[in-house]
Each structure stands twice: as C-alpha cells, then as structure tokens.
Amino acid sequence: MIYIRSDCRALQWLLDTKDSSGRLARWVISLSAFNIVDIKYKPGKINTNCDTLSRYPLPSHLTLLNTTSSPPLLNIWDNCTLLDDIRTEQYNDARLKPIVDILSNPTHPLHHKFHPPFILINGILYRYRSPPNNTHQRLTGMRHLLVIPKSLQSQILSWTHDHPTAGHGGREKTLYRLTNRVYWNTMRQDLIQYIRSCPSCQKYKYINQSLNAPLQMHIVHE
Incomplete structure (x- = not known):
C-alpha cells in the first residue's frame, strides 16, 4: 500500500x-x-x-564508477542468422514451399506463373517490387522485397514497431518501413491490428478517433 x-x-x-x-x-x-x-x-x-x-549522504563504502568507460552499444549483432532463419521457415511454410519448389525447377510447367512476380536469390524467396518507379527504390536501388513466412511475421512487426530504434511509430510510418523491405499478403491488416493491441501506444499516444456518441433524435412531448 x-x-x-x-x-x-x-x-x-x-x-x-x-x-x-x-x-x-x-x-x-x-x-x-x-x-x-x-x-x-x-x-x-x-x-x-x-x-x-x-540530501541524505551516500554510504562511505560505495565506490565511484568510472565515468570514462564507453556505454554498451545498442543492436550490435555478432552472428546474424536472420536470412538463414527466413530461408528455413520459407521451406517449412505450407504456402511458400510450393512456390520455392516451382522456382527451383526452371522446367516446371508452372514456372512462368510465379516468375515474375517472385524470384529465388541464394535460395531465398523474394518478390519483385511494384511499381518500378517507387521513390525508395530509386534512392536505394532495392528491387526485391523479402517474402516473410507466417511464423516470422509477428517478430518482424515487433522489430519494426517495438524495437528501441523503431520508437513505436504510427501506422503509416511503420507501414512505409515494411512495404519498402518485406512482403506478405496481409501485411497492412496485420500491422493495423498489431498497433491497436500495443500496450505502450494505447497508454501514451493520442486517440485519433472521435469518442463522442453520434447525434440522435429525441422525441419531445407536448
């Protein structure tokens, strides 16, 4: 209490x-x-x-920390296995594995159906960016979007929205980050639902929708 x-x-x-x-x-x-x-x-x-x-004095046995030491750096990945994980999960995904198998075999009768819009690069499934005049593509030269399997979509949303370097961006800002780098069918709907269920955003951000009840007619008796 x-x-x-x-x-x-x-x-x-x-x-x-x-x-x-x-x-x-x-x-x-x-x-x-x-x-x-x-x-x-x-x-x-x-x-x-x-x-x-x-103003209470500190205990005498406490030692002064060395203030000249460098603070730990954020987001330093020694051995990043993200692409390997995505490749493995793409092969394990029930919807993506048939596409990967078809693109792996150029003589497959359905190869022309999936290429384009999809392409395999180093065994990893990508999707061609559309439209080709995208501003981000012109600036960065990126032509392909990494196809994210179902099992990793929540993790990608968390990195893009919740990570300390992401800053809990809004819907449009976070969607821009995603659409210029990765792809899956229901990305927009999943992102909207993810942000709506984010505890930090619900607690600290402004509500951009009116909460006032709609106007109604009232019967006035004489």
Whole structure:
C-alpha cells in the first residue's frame, strides 16, 4: 500500500477527479497500476522530510564508477542468422514451399506463373517490387522485397514497431518501413491490428478517433 504526501496539489486533484479524459485519463490508468491508498497535499514549507531524504549522504563504502568507460552499444549483432532463419521457415511454410519448389525447377510447367512476380536469390524467396518507379527504390536501388513466412511475421512487426530504434511509430510510418523491405499478403491488416493491441501506444499516444456518441433524435412531448 502506498501513502503519498506531496506538495503537488494537482496530483491529489488528479486522483480525486471523476471526469478525466485524454491525457489525464491515461495518467490515471498508469497510476492505477500502483496500490495508492491515499494522496494528501502537504505544502513545501512543511514538507521538509522529503528534502531531507534527497540530501541524505551516500554510504562511505560505495565506490565511484568510472565515468570514462564507453556505454554498451545498442543492436550490435555478432552472428546474424536472420536470412538463414527466413530461408528455413520459407521451406517449412505450407504456402511458400510450393512456390520455392516451382522456382527451383526452371522446367516446371508452372514456372512462368510465379516468375515474375517472385524470384529465388541464394535460395531465398523474394518478390519483385511494384511499381518500378517507387521513390525508395530509386534512392536505394532495392528491387526485391523479402517474402516473410507466417511464423516470422509477428517478430518482424515487433522489430519494426517495438524495437528501441523503431520508437513505436504510427501506422503509416511503420507501414512505409515494411512495404519498402518485406512482403506478405496481409501485411497492412496485420500491422493495423498489431498497433491497436500495443500496450505502450494505447497508454501514451493520442486517440485519433472521435469518442463522442453520434447525434440522435429525441422525441419531445407536448
């Protein structure tokens, strides 16, 4: 149980109000995760115990950390096996394996049906980019989209949206990242559903849809 004594009067008001909405409602939801029993306002002049705690000396046995050391780097992959994993999962995917088998055999009667739009590069299935005048393609020279099997789609969505370097981008920004690099049939629908179910986005981002009830006619009696 948590009892709070603070010189922030707005904090007490926030927990007492019953009609919060928007950002205030999200703050209330965040605070509800803690077992806060009571919040009382205590003016700063008499709230000296808080200031005392902040000035309490550190124990003498603590050692000073070396501030000149380099911090750990983010997202450094020593041995990246992503392409190998995608190749393996493509062969294990019930929908992609027949396409891979057909493209592996140029004499197959259905080879012309899948090439284009698909192509095998080093045993990995790609899809030709369409349309060819795509701006990202002109800038980067990328012509092919990596076909993602069903088993790895959630992981790709997580890397593109949840990763610390992704920053929980919005729908259009995240979709742009995906459509310029990878491909699967239901990518747009899966991304929309993934972002809607993201706890961090639901807690901290603005709601871009109106929550007001639609206007209705009311019968007025004489």
